[in-house]
Amino acid sequence: MARWEPNARLRLVQAAIDLFGEQGYDSTTVAQIAERAGLTKTTFFRHFPDKREVLFAGQEEHGRLLAEGAAAAPGTATPLETVAAALDALAASFTPEQRAFGPRLMQVIGSHCELRERAAFKSLNLTTTLATALHDRGVPDPAASLAAHLGAQAFSTAFARWITPANDHTLPDLTHQSLNELREATAALT
Template sequence: MARWEPNASQRLSEAALELFAERGYENTTVQDIAQRAGLAKSSFFRHFKDKRDVLFGEDALLEPLLAGIAAAPPQAGPLQVMGYALDAVGQEVFISERRSAVARRRTVIDAHPDLQEREGLKSMSLTAALSAAMERRGAPGPLAEVSAQLGILALKMAYERWTEPENTDGFAVVARQAITEVEDAISAVRSRAQ
């Protein structure tokens, strides 16, 4: 096998997702992934720490989310800011060419409790980063935290809908629907509290 192969990281990720779907996460080895990708096992470890890192390695969501928050107009309300963040993720990460890979990733994680736990930890980390970004925009601590949590809720809702096999809408559409539903839920809670 060649020492250097173009797109090795992407090939390894695709091979891993295929094998996780075929054999299950626990029944797939690093060697299996490398072989499927046509690479040496050592190539795998140049790109990933372990097979779980294929699913949770570099967080591709963080930078676009933060960029979207920073790009939101100063007069935007908290959920509008989160809408800008989700728009940025839709333009950079959740693009139509990646939908099948993202859906396979979701299926693998949904089938394995340890991976679900790791996904939850990732969500907590993103929430903390979004809260800090909202504070940098001038939102007081509690408002920044609640805004971040609601933004992550909308992100989760949009992610789940976008990866459903019957969905034909782009991520931006389902993300805006999720933001609207979160806003509607807040209004419903307020009206019942009065």
């Protein structure tokens, strides 16, 4: 593969997931990832600070999409309607390539403690972004925090369902379904 071919970032992600699955996270080097992607180590470090972050590509973009989606919700939207709008914006950004390598990505993350910690940190960042967006709309705590946590959980559940090979639903549809399930479960607690 020529070094000048487009999609270097995606090629690095796919190469990393392949190598982590084949030889394990600890045994894989940045040089191996770059070589598998047909790129140089320098190119790798232009895109990612270390091999761990290659698995969490796009976190800043995800936060931006959530914030913009929440801000674009109608002024009359409830906190959960605002979260739904934010999740719509995020879910719409996911590609068929991400769905294809999603099961392997989750397997790699699940097999290594450091990666599970990083995934939890990413989820916390997205929850904080949602809570901040709700605070900006005048939603007080604990409603803002609870709605943000429900949104993050809904997205996590929807993503796990979306990457299941037998699934034939879109990520936005699954996100709405998951958020509705959580809404109903929360109402049943009273």
